[in-house]
Amino acid sequence: VLVASGIGPDIPSGKPDGSDISHVLTGYRADLLTDLDALLPAGSVAVVEDPGVVATGHVRDRIGEVRCLAEVIDAPAHGEGDAERLAAAVPRPAGVRAVIPAGDHGVVAAAALAEAWGLPGAGVRAARLFCDKAVLRETAGAAGIPQPEWALVREPADVARFLENRDGVCVLKPTNRQAGVGVQILARGDDVAAAWAHTTGVHGRLSAASPAADPRYLAERRLVGPELSAEILVRDGEILFFNATGKKVLPGRHPVEMGHVVPAPPDGEVHGRLRAGMAALVEATGFSTGVLHGEWILVGGVPHLVECAARLPGDCIVELIGLAYGWSLLRGMVAVLEGRAPTLPGPAARGAAIRYLSAAPGRVRGIRGDGAARSRYGVREVLVRPAPGEDVEPVRSPWQRPGHVIATGADPEEAVRTAEQAAAAIAIDTGLP
Numbered sequence: 490v491l492v493a494s495g496i497g498p499d500i501p502s503g504k505p506d507g508s509d510i511s512h513v514l515t516g517y518r519a520d521l522l523t524d525l526d527a528l529l530p531a532g533s534v535a536v537v538e539d540p541g542v543v544a545t546g547h548v549r550d551r552i553g554e555v556r557c558l559a560e561v562i563d564a565p566a567h568g569e570g571d572a573e574r575l576a577a578a579v580p581r582p583a584g585v586r587a588v589i590p591a592g593d594h595g596v597v598a599a600a601a602l603a604e605a606w607g608l609p610g611a612g613v614r615a616a617r618l619f620c621d622k623a624v625l626r627e628t629a630g631a632a633g634i635p636q637p638e639w640a641l642v643r644e645p646a647d648v649a650r651f652l653e654n655r656d657g658v659c660v661l662k663p664t665n666r667q668a669g670v671g672v673q674i675l676a677r678g679d680d681v682a683a684a685w686a687h688t689t690g691v692h693g694r695l696s697a698a699s700p701a702a703d704p705r706y707l708a709e710r711r712l713v714g715p716e717l718s719a720e721i722l723v724r725d726g727e728i729l730f731f732n733a734t735g736k737k738v739l740p741g742r743h744p745v746e747m748g749h750v751v752p753a754p755p756d757g758e759v760h761g762r763l764r765a766g767m768a769a770l771v772e773a774t775g776f777s778t779g780v781l782h783g784e785w786i787l788v789g790g791v792p793h794l795v796e797c798a799a800r801l802p803g804d805c806i807v808e809l810i811g812l813a814y815g816w817s818l819l820r821g822m823v824a825v826l827e828g829r830a831p832t833l834p835g836p837a838a839r840g841a842a843i844r845y846l847s848a849a850p851g852r853v854r855g856i857r858g859d860g861a862a863r864s865r866y867g868v869r870e871v872l873v874r875p876a877p878g879e880d881v882e883p884v885r886s887p888w889q890r891p892g893h894v895i896a897t898g899a900d901p902e903e904a905v906r907t908a909e910q911a912a913a914a915i916a917i918d919t920g921l922p
């Protein structure tokens with residue numbers, strides 16, 4: 490359609506036989522593809538994705554729209570258990586240099602293709618461990634990594650029992666979802682049956698086209714303390730880059746992330762312990778090459794593992810790292826997946842923070858203060874999602890957050906202050922206080 494209307498790409502795309510493909514992306518993610526477009530040549534990327542997702546997401550329409558994208562390959566990219574079948578289904582592009590996982594569902598697929606094609610990657614065994622929270626807990630527990638008590642639960646009665654036998658507070662979560670989908674903090678007296686119905690009934694965004702196989706559920710003791718994440722770049726099991734991110738979470742039953750700051754204050758001992766925790770995870774899982782994004786909660790100063798993903802972090806953390814260190818984690822990841830030594834940054838030169846906006850649920854009547862917020866010193870980006878006339882929902886998942894502010898500062902504290910002040914100055918008026 491684009492070509493027919495005369496506004497197609499002015500750079501020729503890859504040859505139809507795939508001979509220009511140098512990078513294969515497992516799983517389709519619009520934002521990652523856009524970021525890769527800044528790094529990779531025209532027509533150099535093939536996306537491997539489930540046929541259902543390709544069809545419902547109109548992924549083939551992006552060829553020509555995104556300069557680097559040359560080809561979309563229909564293959565069972567979500568089949569976590571069936572890595573061999575995937576490798577057999579996708580022919581190796583002659584000039585392939587790296588396989589890059591897009592979101593969680595591409596992690597095992599990327600590892601499988603990389604392994605089959607003799608390229609660096611997570612390793613299939615390690616990739617599988619990071620795709621199931623119960624399996625990761627077993628692995629971390631065996632390695633002595635601090636984490637909450639946990640149990641697999643099969644019915645509401647299991648959850649009720651777990652609640653009673655602990656402090657009367659627990660976390661219920663699916664083992665193989667992300668972005669907080671189905672994660673609930675429960676307390677004694679809550680309706681466990683209703684909570685169970687919610688957690689087992691909700692689905693990730695791709696589930697209609699590609700349901701997660703065999704959902705299982707975990708109950709965990711609730712950890713209370715400051716929340717952090719760690720982002721590491723790993724090559725052949727060696728940590729080349731480490732960053733600690735501080736995180737702010739919505740209080741209440743649905744712990745949606747409301748802000749991040751890079752690097753996490755305070756520096757020093759906690760960063761050392763966090764780095765040691767990530768190194769222990771690399772060792773315990775046998776993870777080889779790529780990026781890990783681990784979430785931790787500090788209890789008595791000791792980082793306890795919440796979960797860890799074998800992919801780039803979401804929530805603009807890559808952008809925050811870029812602003813703070815003047816360095817691209819994505820570029821670093823592409824380098825190690827190509828088998829190259831990446832250029833590495835020094836310590837963070839400034840702080841960078843994101844704060845999500847909030848608004849009373851309702852129909853948006855108007856938006857005020859966003860222009861002024863944008864022009865504040867230190868503010869790098871302001872995004873207000875809903876337009877007047879659209880609805881703001883109560884925030885139970887990341888997709889319901891009505892916008893964000895990204896700011897930098899001389900240190901992380903200043904970045905947070907600027908982001909918070911700018912966010913507070915933006916009024917999304919829904920006619921409610």
Ligand SMILES: Nc1ncnc2c1ncn2[C@@H]1O[C@H](COP(=O)(O)OP(=O)(O)O)[C@@H](O)[C@H]1O
Pocket residue numbers: 637660662666667668669670672709710711712713716738744784786795796
């Ligand atoms: N055991 C726990 N104790 C306290 N908070 C938890 C615990 N497990 C999860 N959370 C909170 O819930 C959020 C989402 O849970 P997580 O296990 O990270 O699932 P997801 O893959 O959906 O992000 C975490 O970022 C954290 O804020």
Ligand SMILES: [Mg+2]
Pocket residue numbers: 668669784796
């Ligand atoms: Mg998480």
